[in-house]
Amino acid sequence: LAEKMKKSPAEVIKKLMMLGVLATINQEIDVDTATILAQEFGFEVEVKVEQDVEALFMQEPEDDPADLQPRPCVVTVMGHVDHGKTSLLDAIRETNVTATEAGGITQHIGAYQVEHNNKKITFLDTPGHEAFTAMRARGAKVTDIAILVVAADDGVMPQTVEAINHAKAAGVPIIVAINKIDRPDANPDRVKQQLTEYGLVAEEWGGDTVMVPVSAKTRQGLEDLLEMILLVAEMQELKANPDRPARGTVIEAELDKGRGPVATVLVQNGTLSVGDNLVAGTTWARVRAMMDYKGRRVKKAGPSTPVEVLGFSEVPHAGDQFFVVPDEKTARQIAEKRANRKREEEFKAAMPRVSLDDLFNQIKEGQVKELRVIIKADVQGSAEALKQALERLSTEEVKVNIIHQGVGAITETDIMLASASNAIIIGFNVRPDVNARRVAEKEKVDIRLYRVIYDAIEDVKAAMSGLLEPEY
Numbered sequence: 467l468a469e470k471m472k473k474s475p476a477e478v479i480k481k482l483m484m485l486g487v488l489a490t491i492n493q494e495i496d497v498d499t500a501t502i503l504a505q506e507f508g509f510e511v512e513v514k515v516e517q518d519v520e521a522l523f524m525q526e527p528e529d530d531p532a533d534l535q536p537r538p539c540v541v542t543v544m545g546h547v548d549h550g551k552t553s554l555l556d557a558i559r560e561t562n563v564t565a566t567e568a569g570g571i572t573q574h575i576g577a578y579q580v581e582h583n584n585k586k587i588t589f590l591d592t593p594g595h596e597a598f599t600a601m602r603a604r605g606a607k608v609t610d611i612a613i614l615v616v617a618a619d620d621g622v623m624p625q626t627v628e629a630i631n632h633a634k635a636a637g638v639p640i641i642v643a644i645n646k647i648d649r650p651d652a653n654p655d656r657v658k659q660q661l662t663e664y665g666l667v668a669e670e671w672g673g674d675t676v677m678v679p680v681s682a683k684t685r686q687g688l689e690d691l692l693e694m695i696l697l698v699a700e701m702q703e704l705k706a707n708p709d710r711p712a713r714g715t716v717i718e719a720e721l722d723k724g725r726g727p728v729a730t731v732l733v734q735n736g737t738l739s740v741g742d743n744l745v746a747g748t749t750w751a752r753v754r755a756m757m758d759y760k761g762r763r764v765k766k767a768g769p770s771t772p773v774e775v776l777g778f779s780e781v782p783h784a785g786d787q788f789f790v791v792p793d794e795k796t797a798r799q800i801a802e803k804r805a806n807r808k809r810e811e812e813f814k815a816a817m818p819r820v821s822l823d824d825l826f827n828q829i830k831e832g833q834v835k836e837l838r839v840i841i842k843a844d845v846q847g848s849a850e851a852l853k854q855a856l857e858r859l860s861t862e863e864v865k866v867n868i869i870h871q872g873v874g875a876i877t878e879t880d881i882m883l884a885s886a887s888n889a890i891i892i893g894f895n896v897r898p899d900v901n902a903r904r905v906a907e908k909e910k911v912d913i914r915l916y917r918v919i920y921d922a923i924e925d926v927k928a929a930m931s932g933l934l935e936p937e938y
């Protein structure tokens with residue numbers, strides 16, 4: 467701004483201070499402040515709004531109800547370890563390989579589809595609530611129905627309860643598959659009894675939870691289970707609009723030696739086509755090829771379809787949500803912007819913050835060569851006295867640099883200045899206001915409050931020589 471107005475930065479900062487804004491030379495100021503500031507110098511500000519491409523594509527435009535078509539339901543299998551989740555997923559998959567496809571090996575891509583009564587069901591192939599919850603933590607909602615597998619011989623176990631709670635927290639309807647009913651010690655009624663304690667009451671007992679006795683081993687009851695899944699799905703009236711750019715979620719991803727980054731994605735709305743450009747988390751892709759769960763190349767994937775996608779710039783994370791954008795440049799631009807933002811956040815989190823408690827170690831490790839201090843005091847005289855005394859503590863190794871001193875309470879602006887310049891704040895007969903306290907906590911800025919100048923000096927001296935008693 468100073469450059470544009472052909473003024474020196476010092477002049478601009480001075481004017482800002484007169485307007486009550488404490489700014490450093492490379493600090494951003496908001497539009498309102500800039501406008502007032504420019505007026506002070508006799509300029510008029512023209513505001514140009516830079517379009518945020520990311521925001522433009524992030525929000526999902528509402529679909530016209532007329533464009534919506536039924537879509538297959540997406541199912542996750544959860545339950546206690548060894549109760550048969552994997553066996554059940556395998557049994558369902560194998561049962562549904564039709565004669566013509568027999569011999570065709572199904573690929574493990576993290577999800578598969580089966581057809582029952584001419585209706586498709588999509589199964590997520592990573593059993594367990596950990597995967598489910600990890601995705602949810604990333605904001606992804608992919609599951610329409612949770613199958614809770616409970617072994618009839620073992621009954622409700624700790625992870626059964628966890629799975630129930632996770633499904634409930636996500637608001638996902640539960641169908642109970644009482645498994646291993648082929649076993650002589652199977653006791654389905656005991657399972658039903660136990661589940662009532664967690665609010666799951668079987669339909670035949672007057673409740674509204676569908677419970678199906680099955681055996682992954684003998685394949686008994688699997689048809690019933692699929693039937694019930696379709697029934698519960700029907701009640702949800704699941705719909706999507708296939709005629710729009712795709713969006714969905716990354717289910718699995720890895721770096722393949724021959725093919726580069728490979729991700730299985732679940733299309734949740736729209737249709738994904740070969741040649742599309744998409745953004746997923748901090749990565750982007752120009753879809754080079756797509757494979758279905760049988761390893762067959764496909765050109766298009768509609769709602770609720772899992773496909774393996776080639777063409778990613780890097781390996782995305784499971785749970786990353788993706789959306790298609792018009793061109794490669796936009797995809798790259800959004801992904802890079804997000805990656806930069808993430809790097810900045812990580813850098814900020816990793817940057818060592820000075821604090822008096824740790825000063826000596828940081829000096830020793832060579833991380834700190836200068837102790838920057840902001841002084842706030844109740845009167846100018848005290849601030850000045852403190853400043854001179856502290857500056858005299860400078861040694862060969864560490865210089866004490868008072869970057870700002872002022873009169874009055876410690877404010878948010880002081881904290882931001884301290885955070886930006888990695889300084890500590892010393893308050894003499896003043897306190898931080900509520901806002902400042904909150905921001906200081908977030909920015910991890912060390913604030914020290916004193917009533918006696920001598921104590922402040924002693925503390926800094928002790929900290930510099932590693933003799934400060936830690937504060938609890």
Ligand code: GDP
Pocket residue numbers: 545546547548549550551552553554593645646647648649680681682683684
């Ligand atoms: P997960 O840990 O929940 O995925 O459980 P698995 O699918 O790995 O199954 C654990 C064990 O139970 C394996 O030894 C399976 O062979 C066995 N099992 C799974 N389903 C059945 C079933 O329906 N009947 C019997 N008898 N054994 C089963």
